[in-house]
Amino acid sequence: MPIDKMARAESERFxxxxxxxxxxxxxxxxxxxxxxxxxxxxxxxxxxxxxxxTADDLDKQLDDSGWVKIYELEPDSPGAISTPFAAFSxxxxxxxxxxxxxxxxxxxxxxxxxxxxxKTWDADLRQIxxxxxxxxxxxxxxxxxxxxxxxxxxxxxxNVPWSGIPQWVTIAGGVDRDNAVEATNIMGRTDAHVEPxxxxxxxxxxxxxxxxxxxxxxxxxAQDFIKNGFHEQEWLDITWTTxxxxxxxxxxxxxxxxxxxxxxxxxxxxxxxxxxxxxxxxLEFFAYEILGLSFGHxxxxxxxxxxx
Amino acid sequence: xSASNEILNMLEVVRGPGIERWAxxxxxxxxxNVTFSLNQGRVVHxxxxxxxxxxxTGTQMPMYLWRPANALDVExxxxxxxxxxxxxxxxxxxxxxxxxxxxxxxxxxxxxxxxYDTAQTYxxxxxxxxxxxxxxxxxxxxxxxxxxxxxxxxxxxxxYVCGVVSGPEQANQHRTTMLPxxxxxxxxxxNP
Numbered sequence: 001m002p003i004d005k006m007a008r009a010e011s012e013r014f015x016x017x018x019x020x021x022x023x024x025x026x027x028x029x030x031x032x033x034x035x036x037x038x039x040x041x042x043x044x045x046x047x048x049x050x051x052x053x054t055a056d057d058l059d060k061q062l063d064d065s066g067w068v069k070i071y072e073l074e075p076d077s078p079g080a081i082s083t084p085f086a087a088f089s090x091x092x093x094x095x096x097x098x099x100x101x102x103x104x105x106x107x108x109x110x111x112x113x114x115x116x117x118x119k120t121w122d123a124d125l126r127q128i129x130x131x132x133x134x135x136x137x138x139x140x141x142x143x144x145x146x147x148x149x150x151x152x153x154x155x156x157x158x159n160v161p162w163s164g165i166p167q168w169v170t171i172a173g174g175v176d177r178d179n180a181v182e183a184t185n186i187m188g189r190t191d192a193h194v195e196p197x198x199x200x201x202x203x204x205x206x207x208x209x210x211x212x213x214x215x216x217x218x219x220x221x222a223q224d225f226i227k228n229g230f231h232e233q234e235w236l237d238i239t240w241t242t243x244x245x246x247x248x249x250x251x252x253x254x255x256x257x258x259x260x261x262x263x264x265x266x267x268x269x270x271x272x273x274x275x276x277x278x279x280x281x282x283l284e285f286f287a288y289e290i291l292g293l294s295f296g297h298x299x300x301x302x303x304x305x306x307x308x
Numbered sequence: 309x310s311a312s313n314e315i316l317n318m319l320e321v322v323r324g325p326g327i328e329r330w331a332x333x334x335x336x337x338x339x340x341n342v343t344f345s346l347n348q349g350r351v352v353h354x355x356x357x358x359x360x361x362x363x364x365t366g367t368q369m370p371m372y373l374w375r376p377a378n379a380l381d382v383e384x385x386x387x388x389x390x391x392x393x394x395x396x397x398x399x400x401x402x403x404x405x406x407x408x409x410x411x412x413x414x415x416x417x418x419x420x421x422x423x424y425d426t427a428q429t430y431x432x433x434x435x436x437x438x439x440x441x442x443x444x445x446x447x448x449x450x451x452x453x454x455x456x457x458x459x460x461x462x463x464x465x466x467x468y469v470c471g472v473v474s475g476p477e478q479a480n481q482h483r484t485t486m487l488p489x490x491x492x493x494x495x496x497x498x499n500p
Contacts, residue, residue: 052343060401062379063314066379066380068385097391099386099392099399100384100385100399102380102384102385102401102404104404127329144402145404148400148401152398161397161398174442284329291403292401292403293401293402293403294386294399294403296399
């Protein structure tokens with residue numbers, strides 16, 4: 001790989017600033033408590049809106065200083081009845097449900113180095129490691145998001161407690177047109193009548209659409225798929241996100257979501273923060289954040305697993 | 309489950325690395341074999357599955373629990389309510405992960421702990437041991453100076469040693485009686 005002289009110059013500038021005690025110059029590269037912007041969106045952050053809380057938003061507990069926010073669930077209603085004259089309907093006490101979103105700190109590993117040893121690298125090692133550490137945080141967020149969806153939908157072809165029907169459905173016959181439409185019907189079959197608006201699949205599964213023949217996709221799109229690739233983001237009346245994280249989102253699996261207000265809350269306190277400390281010649285840095293995610297309802301979740 | 313309280317059941321890290329980035333700690337989940345809520349300060353060890361269980365025997369490294377089992381950053385509070393874990397309206401939480409943290413005995417600490425056998429009297433420099441009792445709140449991971457000898461004291465190179473008394477029992481600023489001790493580990497005399 002060619003020598004990246006610009007990166008080397010940047011490394012040396014950072015190192016000399018640090019060693020000269022010019023922490024303000026070093027701040028241009030990475031200062032203590034630098035707020036770091038996500039360099040790529042994770043799956044969770046693309047799918048759900050992050051609600052930033054303040055300390056005043058948290059709900060105090062009697063015997064613990066930990067962080068929790070209590071949210072409320074819409075109460076269901078028993079419906080209406082027809083009555084004869086001079087009769088009243090039965091009474092029902094108004095009740096509601098609440099559920100918690102607890103917050104927890106997520107951290108990268110703590111990276112350390114003698115800054116003198118960074119001088120022998122042409123690549124900006126510090127930048128590479130710090131960028132990758134942010135990706136590690138995003139991956140961790142995505143992993144607990146996907147695992148939570150699996151927990152909420154119980155398992156393949158298992159009845160979800162609220163709806164009483166499977167919302168993680170195995171569909172035989174591959175990703176053809178009929179099965180694709182069948183997949184989008186999973187969510188709509190629950191009593192909540194929520195329709196999928198966003199979806200997630202991996203990049204390999206996404207290419208299955210390129211196999212669709214003219215009779216399936218209609219018109220000249222079949223030719224366009226082979227010639228130009230498949231780049232539609234709006235497909236089957238769903239806005240799709242694709243991911244390369246095939247270890248989290250397996251092949252031939254679609255995750256579908258309704259509006260977030262039918263699911264739960266994704267909350268955080270402050271943006272992801274990068275802590276950097278330089279003491280004499282020792283450099284240490286790590287990134288951290290505080291997040292919470294809970295599903296108070298399962299009606300807006302669905303998984304379609306396509307089998308050959 | 310009995311809920312621990314931040315004031316009643318505590319561990320104070322009075323000397324040593326404390327809550328520092330370089331402190332020797334272990335992060336792990338609490339084993340399902342532990343059927344009660346572990347208080348801060350309880351002695352734990354890592355089992356073969358990499359999870360915390362109470363007390364210690366043999367060559368199990370003693371550790372002292374920092375975040376209690378029912379802390380909001382350890383336990384999902386939805387798990388305490390049948391209405392959230394059974395029936396139609398279940399709640400699914402991603403956080404917390406269930407991991408907690410404990411200080412490792414060889415990390416070089418002096419602690420004050422409320423989790424000790426208050427029925428005994430303690431002298432400075434006495435050795436301390438603990439009990440593996442995953443289903444017993446009263447004894448599981450509780451420090452004591454009662455050993456297996458006829459004198460009832462903990463013996464070096466015989467009993468499992470997980471601390472050395474460093475000061476007299478005393479009440480702290482929260483009026484909680486605490487036992488000062490140095491973290492220490494001397495394995496029990498067992499055949500490996």
